[in-house]
Amino acid sequence: MTAANPEPAEERSESRAQGAESAGERSTETLAVAVEGRERVVVSAGEVDSFPRTSRICTVECASGERATDEWTGVPLDALAAAADFPGETTHLRAEADDFAADIPIRPALGGILAFDRRDGRDDGETGLPRLVADGVEGERLVKRVERLSAVSLDPDEEPRVG
Template structure:
């Protein structure tokens, strides 16, 4: 795992923008109480602090036809989150006032497998209504594509 101060997140929309830790810290930040539900059934409510996903997408000029964000972690975890859900989430750099080792995607209402740790890329994507985003996902900790 990398140190958050050394992290850069690639945000892709109509433009591709590398956002390093200093830039991430300079963007408007907020703190939200978000519950993360783990596969084990445990639920953890924490105060997450970071940059709103919408703020990051705006930096990269996400196209208006965006339906999902594709989020990739350094470990190869790759998930798709519906834009409507993602806009209520954060790319967090702190949890309960403590600095995280790496940025983490946290979104209210999505399960823990989708809260990508060590985020290295967010991409605005447009999927057709009949396209199932799960066919493109990869969860290395489960050793499978969902």
């Protein structure tokens, strides 16, 4: 496996906003997400003017089997991949949170968004904004509380990460 810009998990904490005390108290206005390809781009809901914003209605099926269809608003992942200059050999998008990471096949991932908002500003605590949301992607790979997105090239015999 080749990550575009590998970084140890302990160094990922720099992408968290200063002063965030708990996941329930983090503000998506200040929470930063690092996007890494050949370049490193940092995006937050409060500073997305240089990126297009879009809303999509997507159904999320959790690992528990629960399904929720809702409207999510955020930055299209294809725009973030272009800004970070993902290499042509990228096979997966790795989405990482504090204690979880998942590799999503690049084609369906690029059709998704990095959501900073849910319809009517609703966040029931389980939503875990910012959240990767994409149709056709297994619920366990739709990472909550995203801190980092990165371009990954997996060998054909290598299993994508989830967990």
